Amino acid sequence: MPKKMHIKLNVNGKDEEFLAEPRELLIYTLRERLNITGPHIGCETSHCGACTVTIDGKSVKACTIFAAQADGKEVTTIEGIGGPDDLHPLQNAFKEHHGLQCGYCTPGMITRATKLLEENPNPTEEEIRFGMAGNICRCTGYQNIVKSIQAAATEMNAAKEAAE
Amino acid sequence: MIPAAFEYYRPKDMDGVLSILEEHGDDARVMAGGHSLIPMMKLRMADVPHLIDLQDVGGMSDIELTADSIRIGALVTQADIIDHARLAAAAPILREAALQIADPQVRYMGTIGGNVANGDPGNDMPGLMQCLNASFTVVGADGERDIPAREFYEAAYMTAREDEEVLTTVTIPLPKGGYAYEKQKRKIGDYATAAAAVQIVKDGSNCVSASIAMTNLSDTPIYSEDASAALVGTAVDAAALDAAVAAMLEDIDPTEDNRGPIAFKNHVAGVILRRAITRAWSRA
Numbered sequence: 052m053p054k055k056m057h058i059k060l061n062v063n064g065k066d067e068e069f070l071a072e073p074r075e076l077l078i079y080t081l082r083e084r085l086n087i088t089g090p091h092i093g094c095e096t097s098h099c100g101a102c103t104v105t106i107d108g109k110s111v112k113a114c115t116i117f118a119a120q121a122d123g124k125e126v127t128t129i130e131g132i133g134g135p136d137d138l139h140p141l142q143n144a145f146k147e148h149h150g151l152q153c154g155y156c157t158p159g160m161i162t163r164a165t166k167l168l169e170e171n172p173n174p175t176e177e178e179i180r181f182g183m184a185g186n187i188c189r190c191t192g193y194q195n196i197v198k199s200i201q202a203a204a205t206e207m208n209a210a211k212e213a214a215e
Numbered sequence: 216m217i218p219a220a221f222e223y224y225r226p227k228d229m230d231g232v233l234s235i236l237e238e239h240g241d242d243a244r245v246m247a248g249g250h251s252l253i254p255m256m257k258l259r260m261a262d263v264p265h266l267i268d269l270q271d272v273g274g275m276s277d278i279e280l281t282a283d284s285i286r287i288g289a290l291v292t293q294a295d296i297i298d299h300a301r302l303a304a305a306a307p308i309l310r311e312a313a314l315q316i317a318d319p320q321v322r323y324m325g326t327i328g329g330n331v332a333n334g335d336p337g338n339d340m341p342g343l344m345q346c347l348n349a350s351f352t353v354v355g356a357d358g359e360r361d362i363p364a365r366e367f368y369e370a371a372y373m374t375a376r377e378d379e380e381v382l383t384t385v386t387i388p389l390p391k392g393g394y395a396y397e398k399q400k401r402k403i404g405d406y407a408t409a410a411a412a413v414q415i416v417k418d419g420s421n422c423v424s425a426s427i428a429m430t431n432l433s434d435t436p437i438y439s440e441d442a443s444a445a446l447v448g449t450a451v452d453a454a455a456l457d458a459a460v461a462a463m464l465e466d467i468d469p470t471e472d473n474r475g476p477i478a479f480k481n482h483v484a485g486v487i488l489r490r491a492i493t494r495a496w497s498r499a
């Protein structure tokens with residue numbers, strides 16, 4: 052029986068320390084150990100993106116990385132992006148523009164979209180579709196997801212300009 | 216989907232990696248991005264009692280450009296390749312191919328070393344590396360050796376790398392002329408139904424050298440010397456294209472699977488190669 056490992060993560064700004072088997076996938080650490088249930092399990096086979104989180108600045112499918120690999124790193128989930136009282140512009144835009152129906156894909160979509168807009172604050176429709184290609188939605192047909200991301204980009208850019 | 220239990224190691228240097236490989240032999244495996252290995256472990260198609268994470272081993276994350284060659288460290292990711300402006304200028308086919316691999320999340324994690332070492336016929340980098348006549352540096356207890364990409368692949372998941380060796384560097388002679396990486400897939404993010412990597416050099420109105428390699432159409436990537444030769448000395452006209460496609464079809468050996476029957480794969484291989492040659496020629 053392999054020994055448990057001592058793992059430290061910073062999740063949404065909070066330090067977490069625990070003992071876990073090396074084979075524990077990060078998605079289970081988040082959902083079952085830390086009760087952070089925003090990242091969902093859609094396919095569990097690295098295809099759907101519902102489990103997307105940000106690890107040290109990269110969008111990663113949390114079902115395809117062991118917690119041990121993330122030891123010492125910073126993890127951000129949808130809970131760290133915004134909550135009911137302080138919606139992130141992307142969350143607000145998804146709400147306003149009908150960017151979700153059942154909502155199952157939405158935490159992964161928005162988490163991925165925060166990185167997309169960081170890397171490319173003014174994406175075209177084509178760039179949004181290409182940059183979101185790792186996230187699958189069974190409901191919306193994507194049209195309103197694209198619209199929501201475009202609307203959030205416009206709002207975030209205007210806020211940035213106003214601040215300058 | 217939980218993999219079988221394993222011991223996890225994160226050594227800080229190559230000596231640490233090699234000593235664990237030596238101690239545990241077949242029971243140990245290195246992991247780079249984990250985006251081929253972890254899915255296989257979850258499906259329990261790979262059993263890895265001792266897993267060695269390479270992420271803390273230094274010296275394998277650089278891209279170096281010299282006057283006549285490109286050296287890429289094994290841990291360079293597909294996202295790193297896409298973002299490197301000087302690399303994209305020196306060898307644009309690398310960026311064109313990397314953009315057609317998987318999706319953004321996978322490209323942040325997947326490494327060039329893992330992609331070429333994996334030995335999955337569906338991986339895109341091995342064929343590309345054969346087209347570019349790259350070589351792979353591997354290190355083991357007895358030191359380093361270089362293996363040409365065109366001699367590296369023996370069968371699906373069987374390569375010239377020994378189990379106790381680690382791939383450290385991919386070296387590519389600076390490519391010349393026009394290029395194209397064309398890939399037919401069922402949906403964005405999928406492995407190839409057929410893919411072609413082409414580099415062509417033009418002098419006046421004739422082709423003076425060409426290199427063609429195909430992906431996912433045999434149990435290894437296929438560098439087609441005859442297809443390449445069929446273009447040399449021609450103006451890459453319709454007859455030359457027909458000859459190159461015919462020669463390529465002699466070299467590949469597709470099997471029927473969920474991407475289609477053999478006749479369909481041969482058909483797609485021809486379409487994709489024609490497109491790749493035409494586009495590479497237009498850029499030559």
Ligand SMILES: Cc1cc2nc3c(=O)[nH]c(=O)nc-3n(C[C@H](O)[C@H](O)[C@H](O)COP(=O)(O)OP(=O)(O)OC[C@H]3O[C@@H](n4cnc5c(N)ncnc54)[C@H](O)[C@@H]3O)c2cc1C
Pocket residue numbers: 097098244245246247248249250251252253254289315316317318321324325326327328329330332333337338339340380381382383404405406407
């Ligand atoms: C949804 C999805 C879609 C994908 N689509 C594509 C695609 O279209 N095209 C494509 O090419 N790939 C695709 N991939 C695979 C992806 O590109 C992998 O990341 C890549 O094949 C392997 O790189 P890695 O760093 O993740 O390797 P790992 O998974 O860490 O390792 C793969 C294998 O190589 C060995 N290995 C790794 N590094 C070394 C090294 N330095 N020396 C010796 N052995 C080593 C490991 O032991 C293992 O056997 C896809 C993956 C997913 C999850």
Ligand code: FES
Pocket residue numbers: 091092093094095096097098099100101102103112113114115
């Ligand atoms: S649950 Fe991780 S990609 Fe689908």
Ligand code: FES
Pocket residue numbers: 150151152153154155156157187188189190191
């Ligand atoms: S809103 Fe239902 S899966 Fe996207």
